[in-house]
Amino acid sequence: MNGEVLIKVENLKKHYLGGKVKALDGVNCEVHKGEVLVIIGPSGSGKSTLLRSLNLLEIPTSGSILFDGTDITNPKTNINIHRQKMGMVFQHFNLFPNMTILKNMTIAPMKLLKMPKAEAEKRALELLDRVGLSNRAYNYPSQLSGGQKQRVAIVRALAMNPEVMLFDEPTSALDPEMVGEVLDVMKELAAEGMTMVVVTHEMGFAREVGSRVVFMDGGVLIEENTPEEFFAHPKSQRTVDFLSKVL
């Protein structure tokens, strides 16, 4: 295991309805700089909750999350500063429908990093160029296909220069033929050394790009391994069952 620890999750719990529903029930894990951590598991296993807890879109019931050494679950921590360093990509893209693609990408750097407009736009166009969408800069999200929207969502997050990118089932809402274009962008990103945490059902992606695979069920981590070992020699019976259904 190489690279220093970027995110350290300790005994994280998320309970609903006063403890009747345990979305997360004591999760411990680490994300290292430069690695691609892939979280898989059945629906309702808590994998999205875990990912959304990492930037506090879900407030955990107990436990702690250390990001760059700061406990972000502490109410005194200014979470907004830390969120700027954690890019997030959602299943449903969540582009701002009333803004052009360019505006979608420049609003955060301009307002939060106080980047001058010309610089923010130049960077945005460079990023769009990287994902092959520079000709779409002045379109609105509704004029783009699902795959294009998700690529824009990825570069919108990148425009803030994050230290880690969180992906919440980025290809689940896409037509099958658009999945590839989004995964390609993610692969490229991984190759450049971006730290990534990816919740996905794309086993091919997990196998090919993941540095480590985590299997979750019932709000706990069942198994954690390198992709080769994980898919070839799953240790727990639960993992075997799951893999037999999805592979």
Next chain:
Amino acid sequence: MAEFFASIQKKFILCFVDDGFWKWLVQGFKNSLVITFFAVIIGFLLGVVLATVRSSYDKNEESLRLRKGIGYYLLRFFNGLCKVYITVIRGVPVVVQLMIWYFVILVSQKNGVIVAVVAFGFNSAAYVAEIFRGGIMSIDGGQFEAGRSLGFNYVQTMIYIIIPQVIKSVLPTLLNEVIALLKETSVAGYVGIMDLTKAGDLIRGRTFEAFMPLIAVAIIYLITVIVLTKVFGIFERRLRKSER
């Protein structure tokens, strides 16, 4: 037939021209517009604030409670305050509110138009607040999350991401409120303000001629509403560009 037109003409001259009564209509119309204009501004600004507080509480109650900060108790307090305000304002007829402002609260203010602006503005705010709250609650939660995940704080997310989308979606309802407000100002005469309706009524009292002045007043209101609808329509179409 000629006789009929002659009598119409005579009445017209009697009601509007002879003693310069048309000036009353102009003055009254001006007052109605001034009251409506400033009341809309007050109502809009205060309404947005009320709606933001109410929806912030509704949307974030759980996460704030978990974080237990002072913010939770503050927001809870202001949310309660807003609720009471909206309930009271919506539960009391606007004429009664206007009279309370004029005869009780702002009794030293001699300018009736200012009192009316305050009364109608604060009244409208409650309705605008509910319109806006509905608008905010109807925006997909993913928009908030996208804003927050980029690092915007709650207020910034509201200002930069949510409110612009809300304005677009509530514009037709908001226009309705402006039109309703314009017509509601017709009760301003209750506290001696000469608005358009009062002007028409005064002419009626002076000339003992009801048809002419009241129809004139009705036509002026109608034309104003039609013009407002057209202007808002143009505005709306501009904002909708992004949806095509």
